[in-house]
């Protein structure tokens with residue numbers, strides 16, 4: 001490890017993958033195991049060992065910690081306190097816990113509010129019970145209201161909702177139904193996801209019933225319009241926030257910052273090296289025991305780094321800072337990519353304003369196609 005990394009590298013952003021769910025949802029390809037108390041206990045003890053290994057090698061001073069999953073709300077408040085207390089929290093600004101509405105009863109919400117968690121990302125997905133059932137979610141719409149009320153009553157002032165769209169046989173009225181209920185509840189942040197199905201998930205057999213690209217594009221711009229009208233700022237292709245409530249943690253990915261990934265299947269990015277922990281709890285335990293904590297680290301070449309920087313920066317609606325690009329890569333972006341830029345300026349899919357180049361709104365839904373030309 002010493003040969004590859006400077007050991008005093010400052011790392012401010014921490015992602016923790018909690019690999020447990022009560023049941024696998026019908027559309028999900030994320031790594032998780034079915035929850036058991038014993039396995040969770042073992043996981044927490046290995047996670048703490050993993051944190052200690054990193055603490056010995058790097059200078060960890062967390063500004064954000066993000067508990068993702070899986071279902072992090074299966075951790076007890078005591079687990080959460082034990083994990084968080086491993087970090088230097090002098091500069092901490094945001095600690096997010098992804099939560100399943102089903103887990104957020106009055107007692108859990110109250111106990112969570114007594115930890116340092118200050119942001120909850122609630123896996124709402126939809127307010128239509130028929131859609132929640134199709135997705136194989138364990139909660140229903142009623143439970144979302146209860147969870148939200150419990151969180152607010154316990155004092156949480158920064159709550160994000162996930163909204164999924166592009167479901168089999170979904171209509172714009174269905175999308176509108178969920179969206180209206182979300183806006184009525186007034187969370188500080190909303191993340192939107194277009195359903196994408198891998199071959200190995202149960203819902204894949206309904207792939208043919210998924211709305212066409214034109215329909216899904218219509219859903220996307222409908223959602224965008226409604227959320228912006230309701231006072232949300234569209235700050236990243238799929239993310240909307242009330243002023244000052246952008247996800248600080250997720251911005252680290254789009255801003256090319258280094259971050260630590262802890263837990264099975266978690267990815268990290270340190271000194272231009274990317275690594276991913278094994279997507280298997282038992283292999284993960286072995287990796288910690290044998291001190292091979294970096295799994296499959298991969299050094300990013302300068303050109304790969306440049307490509308990643310372009311497509312991650314352009315996901316932000318503010319766009320990519322041309323001066324920053326020049327500084328990082330000693331290259332004039334506008335000259336190097338002049339042909340592609342000319343084409344997209346011509347059809348108004350990108351715009352340049354002062355030192356920023358950005359996608360225009362009509363390009364958002366086809367952003368992957370545009371990025372592929374740069375990479």
Ligand code: SF4
Pocket residue numbers: 020021023024025028029030032069070071100123
């Ligand atoms: S969607 Fe979330 S709750 Fe459902 S299986 Fe995937 S990680 Fe678990």
